[in-house]
Amino acid sequence: MSESNATILVIDDELRSLETLERTLSFDFTVFTASSVSQAREILNEQWIQVILCDQLMPEMTGVEFLQEVREKWPETIRIIISGYTEAEDIITGINKAGIYQYITKPWQPDKLILTLQNAVQLFDLQRQNELLAIELKMTADSAKRIMDSRRQKLKDAYQDDNGIIRAQNSPMDRVCDQIQQIAGYDVSVLLCGESGTGKELAARALHYNSLRWDKAFVVENCGALPDELLESELFGHKKGAFTGAVNDHTGLFERADGGTVFLDEIGEVSQAFQVKLLRVLQEGEIRPVGATRTRKIDVRVIAATNRDLEQEVREGRFRKDLYFRLAAMIIQLPPLHERRNDIPVLANYLLDQAMSNLGKKVSGISQEAMNCLKAYHWSGNVRELQNEVQRMLVMAREGEMLGAELLSPRVLMSVEPEEQQEMSLLNSFDGTLKERIENIEVKILYETLVRHRWNKTKAAEELGLSRVGLRGKLERYGLEKVELLPAAETSNA
Template structure:
């Protein structure tokens, strides 16, 4: 099993450090520093992948510290947290210290964890890029074959049929059929659905099944940046266009020329920026900040949002003309709670990915674990399921991942949610009526104990049994052997 990523958090406020350490400790190895010097000391002796620094500190600003880190430890991914969102400060920090992500206060725990996981992935990609660059110098003759192999793997990964995991009767079948129909046609598409439903996955599926599949695919979260910075990211800028613009920058629209650009959270852009984006879509031209010249582009736009854009248009918060430019075709992704039959297949697919990422191998899930996973409503959708599967794999010690490894809030799903999947517990029940009742009773006992992590007092209370009565039934059905070693007696 590979080591967990190491994160360094720098903040002079003790409570802020404690809060971040508490929230992040489950996924990362955390080091904390109260000052810039303490942070540099830690970096000198620890192998840190990501540093998260508060901007306002008494001895030195976060930007100044991260600029020094950039000089001494350029591979470390740098992130800054601040309650001040002045665009000039953001742009200056990105240019001076090479900031990967600017996090505004107050931050949300789930978003912070996601951004840190992305930062760790960036760190690993940087290292892989360095290794590949060295390898290409040594083996230039293999370059074309390697590129072709990676291209084929990408196309297979995002194939509309093979890349989208679903059951035979899944409501995702209709979505995949729409992807199959619209992908070859060069029209803009809007993907709607809750966060975590896989909108970027389907955006990539649209690209890799289109006539532009051999061209570049780029993505940008439009809800994470203020207007000026977003305009710079998408359209580019010339040196000196604004404070902190110390070099020319090519925008993502220009990088994606002849390819596809994915604009996530499109419903969050401001009315002012909506006008600028509309002009680009209408004219097929961009004008980088600080220049008077335009550049023609040929880009397919795929946008995504968790908002109802038609309702936003009716309320006057989103331009109608921009909506119709973007939504030549609209595809809605259902939430995971509406496709619970897909959960076992998704869990197995996510487990395969997690085993590759974490370097740890198991044979799969127990049936009870899959029943519990199907009984939860997954408000975070596929992204939440992915995190749960990784957590189970990290904690698992046997050949199969059991329900005792599932997070307590998933195991505590409401009775209504469990009842809709109780049919899974009655499958394969055979024999006389007495035999079937006993088999069902044994399965119910096992399910309740699993949910309560084999706490017999709580299980007996839910089932209306005494502890003696529960123990008698466990002995009768030989269920005691299934109890984890840490369970209560």
């Protein structure tokens, strides 16, 4: 384990759960474990811990109570609760009293948990950098403003060039970019529709940074991640004492974004009760924090996004028609990645450049064979899934080598057939006789195994339980030959 890995402390009194979390996280982080609060205190006194992942229900005290203690003694450490219980009051208490960064529910998903912890580590680093800047520079208001203006200008510039959307020539995304350019300058609400991972937040940022509000705040809220009570507090704010755990006034995102843009992701997930509250805010242009007696005027542009068919939700009575028409003054539909196959090489190379920069590891590119596999795969997770696949290949590769097809996940390899087989129509589908269907499966298995073993026929035959002669016969029968590995095309924007 590299000494430069972020340090995570996992606290759980259930040993099996503790071991599972340690196995899941140990590849990406330096993990310390504690089965009790007393053990956790000893580790915190001896080790430099960046993030704590703590179970809520423990014998000595609750996770929130312990993290409240951590907040006082080790305030720079990022604090996360993991629990099978999601009472809104517990979440709010955790956020207010213990300064909890995230409240993760069980059962957790490994990829999402790792991503949450990576974001927490980034926040830890940013906090330390901000502290150092404040101490060393002692910035005046004017110098701080110049820095902020410079950063905003850089963001604006990034979204001026093709809206910051990476694509090939004659891409289906061209239409999306044209719509963004046409709509951005008008102060109307926009609804972004598309599958998860298609880049809706990227499109929302492009709309903001190409609008007249570009020099004001752009804030994001995932509406599907919070219960109504907490979502209302996050968006509209609350007064001290408004509910249990509200120990201070809290400014909501709408007020923070005054003059700018609010991006409401997963808007289709909110309850009908909250839809009424949101509709009132959009109609009146004012908010009332929870527990407040007076309203406050706000001036924001709302951009919403959903992976649901909201028109169908309206017809079936699950989404208010009046709110839908408030949000959908303009609608932009983002195509899924499997409809943008010519964009995949450009995106893959761009994502590889990003991954190499983030991981500090260099390779010479993606082979043509691997790129063909990437283009053939369906990508149900869209660009986000492609990003994970490229990063996985980079991690598994040797420094300086080309990323070959053997580094791809089995699910990606199994979705591809060699070019020589594409003209064999019966073998490219599950139509035909039983014999033909079995042959189709056999081709896929042979090809995936050969690619994984870099076309080493001895190893492939050994894995498949065939003799070399038997394997050679099958390759000749199906016309399977090694595809030459060629460097992938250079990254470019349309």
